[in-house]
Amino acid sequence: MKTIEQKGMYREFPRCGKPHARTTHYCPGCGHGIVNKLVAEACAELGLQDRTIFVDPVGCGVFTYYYWDAAHISAAHGRASAAATGVARARPGAVTIAYQGDGDLGAIGFNNAFQAASRGERFGCIFINNSLYGMTGGQMAPTTLEGETTTTTPYGRDPALTGHPLHVCEVFNQLQAPFYIARVSVADTKRIMQAKAAIRKVFELQRDGKGYAMLEILAPCPTNFRMDAQKAARFCIDEMEREFPLGVFRDRSAQAGGEESAAAPAQGSALAVRPVPRFNSCAELFSASAGAQAADGAPERGAGMARLSKELRFKFAGYGGQGILSLGLCVAEAARLENLHTLWFPSYGPEQRGGSASCSVVVSPQRIGAPSVEHPDVLVCMNQPSYERFAADVKPGGLVIVDETVPVAKEPPEGVRLRRVPAIAMAEEFGVPKAANTMMLAALKVCKATGLADASLEEALCASFKKKPQLIEKNREIFHRAAKALENRNA
Ligand SMILES: Cc1ncc(C[n+]2csc(CCOP(=O)(O)OP(=O)(O)O)c2C)c(N)n1
Numbered sequence: 001m002k003t004i005e006q007k008g009m010y011r012e013f014p015r016c017g018k019p020h021a022r023t024t025h026y027c028p029g030c031g032h033g034i035v036n037k038l039v040a041e042a043c044a045e046l047g048l049q050d051r052t053i054f055v056d057p058v059g060c061g062v063f064t065y066y067y068w069d070a071a072h073i074s075a076a077h078g079r080a081s082a083a084a085t086g087v088a089r090a091r092p093g094a095v096t097i098a099y100q101g102d103g104d105l106g107a108i109g110f111n112n113a114f115q116a117a118s119r120g121e122r123f124g125c126i127f128i129n130n131s132l133y134g135m136t137g138g139q140m141a142p143t144t145l146e147g148e149t150t151t152t153t154p155y156g157r158d159p160a161l162t163g164h165p166l167h168v169c170e171v172f173n174q175l176q177a178p179f180y181i182a183r184v185s186v187a188d189t190k191r192i193m194q195a196k197a198a199i200r201k202v203f204e205l206q207r208d209g210k211g212y213a214m215l216e217i218l219a220p221c222p223t224n225f226r227m228d229a230q231k232a233a234r235f236c237i238d239e240m241e242r243e244f245p246l247g248v249f250r251d252r253s254a255q256a257g258g259e260e261s262a263a264a265p266a267q268g269s270a271l272a273v274r275p276v277p278r279f280n281s282c283a284e285l286f287s288a289s290a291g292a293q294a295a296d297g298a299p300e301r302g303a304g305m306a307r308l309s310k311e312l313r314f315k316f317a318g319y320g321g322q323g324i325l326s327l328g329l330c331v332a333e334a335a336r337l338e339n340l341h342t343l344w345f346p347s348y349g350p351e352q353r354g355g356s357a358s359c360s361v362v363v364s365p366q367r368i369g370a371p372s373v374e375h376p377d378v379l380v381c382m383n384q385p386s387y388e389r390f391a392a393d394v395k396p397g398g399l400v401i402v403d404e405t406v407p408v409a410k411e412p413p414e415g416v417r418l419r420r421v422p423a424i425a426m427a428e429e430f431g432v433p434k435a436a437n438t439m440m441l442a443a444l445k446v447c448k449a450t451g452l453a454d455a456s457l458e459e460a461l462c463a464s465f466k467k468k469p470q471l472i473e474k475n476r477e478i479f480h481r482a483a484k485a486l487e488n489r490n491a
């Protein structure tokens with residue numbers, strides 16, 4: 001097969017044990033993917049690859065060093081503008097480009113970026129505004145629209161609670177020092193062409209040593225918008241642009257003598273709370289935890305308090321897409337149904353597709369202190385990297401449940417039981433490959449590993465399919481069948 005040369009990019013992206021990968025880690029339809037291509041093209045077409053130093057963020061853009069064929073420095077989350085300041089000062093002849101997301105720049109790193117802009121540091125900042133935290137699973141960012149649902153604003157962002165969307169270009173436009181400030185979008189072909197011209201401009205300004213440049217790019221995140229690529233692009237145009245109008249806010253090179261241009265677009269727009277419905281199971285759990293009533297037939301309240309005498313800590317780990325986070329949520333929800341204190345704490349790898357995912361769950365009759373689980377009582381592993389990473393940390397007397405496909409090169413520590421369960425194989429055998437996590441829930445039940453009533457686990461499982469009710473009965477059935485099959489194996 002003929003490989004297509006992509007200007008400014010490496011021929012192959014040998015990341016994460018995939019030595020000849022030709023695809024990026026971005027989800028289909030992701031704005032980052034488009035911008036990555038435009039940035040690489042601009043850098044190469046202007047002949048700047050040997051002069052360019054990219055400062056990479058923590059966020060979905062974290063892996064640009066695998067893609068852009070130029071020099072790179074990785075910065076901690078939110079610190080790319082601070083790191084770029086150092087690079088630009090230490091290497092005044094370089095073309096320094098910081099690449100940041102809206103959580104990275106607009107939240108934790110806002111003051112770094114703002115002060116760098118205020119000082120007029122000589123670097124260009126490419127700022128991806130996809131209205132939420134992409135990499136960590138779609139939480140609210142400062143740029144989240146009013147009324148937009150995210151995992152942390154399940155009823156839509158309410159300005160009374162979480163403020164109004166942050167307009168980075170408009171705020172930076174109050175500063176004296178920036179040389180260029182603009183906002184573009186990559187939601188359709190016309191906009192992509194405009195974005196490309198603006199990205200080239202950022203490179204040119206840095207090549208010519210002009211000064212600080214801020215380019216905000218509105219970008220779709222289909223995965224966390226819970227939309228297909230076309231609808232996500234539409235959302236960018238119809239909703240995001242209403243809040244964040246496109247345009248050049250300032251271009252000092254546009255006027256003779258380097259004077260500031262007054263060509264800023266009208267600021268602010270009439271904003272109304274706009275409900276943007278999206279599916280969000282985690283948020284539902286949180287809201288439910290905040291005081292929902294027991295459903296008819298729910299396990300008796302407080303039952304768990306009596307049964308569970310001590311705190312239990314769980315770690316669930318596997319690949320993204322194996323339903324590992326939902327499995328953890330089921331256990332947390334089952335504990336909530338029993339009026340226990342509970343906590344679910346997800347952790348994501350840098351890749352939304354096929355990367356690692358894990359979550360910690362704590363279930364306790366007392367109030368819970370630390371949310372992170374360093375030494376679990378129970379570890380559930382759906383893949384080999386998880387086993388290798390977490391098995392050694394399981395508490396003495398603890399339990400490791402691992403899928404049978406996972407090679408166990410090293411036994412868990414002494415005093416820790418190991419149960420190998422054919423969850424993936426059984427799910428395939430039952431004709432529902434995606435239900436391997438339901439098999440694992442059945443294994444937890446059979447091993448009596450949660451300290452929770454079987455009925456609570458079952459009810460939590462059903463509740464997790466509230467938005468897909470057609471799957472409830474099927475999962476209930478395979479939960480029972482799997483439990484029976486596992487009990488028979490034990491017998
Ligand atoms: C100091 C620190 N805090 C929090 C995190 C967790 N974290 C990683 S990426 C991220 C948010 C990324 O969102 P954004 O910057 O909008 O980029 P996107 O993934 O949407 O491109 C967070 C909170 C971290 N890695 N380091």
Ligand code: SF4
Nearest residue numbers: 027030060134221352
């Ligand atoms: S989660 Fe969103 S921002 Fe991240 S790669 Fe996927 S589509 Fe892009």
